[in-house]
Amino acid sequence: MNTLIQKYNIPGPRYTSYPTVPYWDEKTFSREKWISSFRQSFEESNSAEGISLYIHLPFCESLCTFCACHKHITKRKEVADPYIATVLKEWDLYLEQVSSVPLIREIHLGGGTPTFFSPKALEQLITGLLKKAQKHPDYEFSFEGHPNNTTKEHLLQLYNLGFTRVSFGVQDYNPTVQKAIHRVQPFEQVAKVTRWAREIGYTSISHDLVFGLPFQTKENVIHTINKTKELQPDRISFYSYAHVPWVKGVGQRGFNENDLPKNEDKRKLYEIGKALFVEMGYQEIGMDHFALPTDSLYKASIQQKLHRNFMGYTAHKTQLMIGLGMSSISDSWYGFAQNVKTVKEYEALVNDGILPVFRGHILTQDDLVMRQHILNIMCHFTTSWETPALEIKDVELHLLKLRELVKDGLVQVHDTSLKVPEKARPFVRNICMAFDKKLHEKQPDTQLFSMTI
Incomplete structure (x- = not known):
């Protein structure tokens, strides 16, 4: 750990x-x-x-x-x-x-x-x-x-x-x-x-x-x-x-x-x-x-x-x-x-x-979808993009950013869903970051946030 x-x-x-x-x-x-x-x-x-x-x-x-x-x-x-x-x-x-x-x-x-x-x-x-x-x-x-x-x-x-x-x-x-x-x-x-x-x-x-x-x-x-x-x-x-x-x-x-x-x-x-x-x-x-x-x-x-x-x-x-x-x-x-x-x-x-x-x-439709997924992960430690309303554009790119977390046993990814095991709760913010399109599109030049853990 x-x-x-x-x-x-x-x-x-x-x-x-x-x-x-x-x-x-x-x-x-x-x-x-x-x-x-x-x-x-x-x-x-x-x-x-x-x-x-x-x-x-x-x-x-x-x-x-x-x-x-x-x-x-x-x-x-x-x-x-x-x-x-x-x-x-x-x-x-x-x-x-x-x-x-x-x-x-x-x-x-x-x-x-x-x-x-x-x-x-x-x-x-x-x-x-x-x-x-x-x-x-x-x-x-x-x-x-x-x-x-x-x-x-x-x-x-x-x-x-x-x-x-x-x-x-x-x-x-x-x-x-x-x-x-x-x-x-x-x-x-x-x-x-x-x-x-x-x-x-x-x-x-x-x-x-x-x-x-x-x-x-x-x-x-x-x-x-x-x-x-x-x-x-x-x-x-x-x-x-x-x-x-x-x-x-x-x-x-x-x-x-x-x-x-x-x-x-x-x-x-x-x-x-x-x-x-x-x-x-x-x-x-x-x-x-x-x-x-x-x-x-x-x-x-x-x-x-x-x-x-x-x-x-x-x-x-x-x-x-x-x-x-x-x-x-x-x-x-x-x-x-x-x-x-x-x-x-x-x-x-x-x-x-x-x-x-x-x-x-003002949130775009894409913002609303990603917001719901991050909210699901933060509150319920699971989310699914199976339904059309929660379909994620370029989902493969987001899953790619989860690859190290999956390898370390901190998130379980299935075909159209993911789950955070109990032992991985300290790393939930890191998991959410994989779905943060704004963060990916523009990495900050200076430190904006406190530490995740």
Whole structure:
């Protein structure tokens, strides 16, 4: 396995979308084309499966040096109300484009730090969004909570608004690691907010852990997971630290790169963690995720309903996901659109009555086919091109790029299908890269992506 990790641990996309953002055709994209794509998707999907809303709440009081998210660092709480008002205005701009009432299947509050906002501000946001919409009968609302500033009032307020899922960013419990990533939070604080959520009635509590952090050792990972075991969250995300300082600049240069575990040492941290999670009764879901058999993510996996988008793995598929807020990405299935990346520019455009998208991509028919295959591999570890709707042009060229992976036992190819064996799950991104036509047509001149393993 170590030899294979050295062989395949190369820069590659995480495939929360296809085409990946660096390969969007921005020259032919326009705001008008995006609106047309949005309308088409809304008409096709709203009345049945409903739509998803992702709201990006970008403010953080301090900078975590492991974070690759778009954020705005400030301690000034007075920025909250104008931002909430702008998000609601952006929502109105979308509502102007449709004639029927939106049916909301999912809402997810991400960041940044959603709990930077007061419970009252979050209530204004959610009630404002739902004022001109209806909840889907099977709706699911979730948010990301920072253990250090999530209060019982936050949890109660959001629960009363329909939120039943919360994810807490833990990362690692070792003080040296926490200091290096500028995210100091004691276990006792995580335990307190987890207990509060459970007592209030949240049905799915997730802890986000990260491996590959600076100074992180085997002992650190074991200690963190043993402490996690005491709290028994319903889900665990166990992410590989994506070191991309060329993208995020100074935020990820708060430590020396020699302090990071690399290659097989980093992968061993994951394998140790996976073994402990399985021993604790969790099931591996897709990549990087584990869930108890009682959780909706596990049930979706068993029922072959698991979906993946810019929010990661979800238990429900919605064709249309609207991203509201600074830097948010929307997905109509037929197209992607990203909002501008600064609060100032975002608020200025929306207050002028302009949808704040600045780039995107309208998918071709070929894009749609390859997107579905990559999605199948990421969610179900298998795909088939037997039906005309999923027929792959020049399939032999893609299979040729899988030749080494087949030889190494990492993928099984049949006449019109392929399957990823369980032992090969660490290499799923490499398998998807064989179907990434955009990547093949234009290899990057500089490193765009983090390492695949």
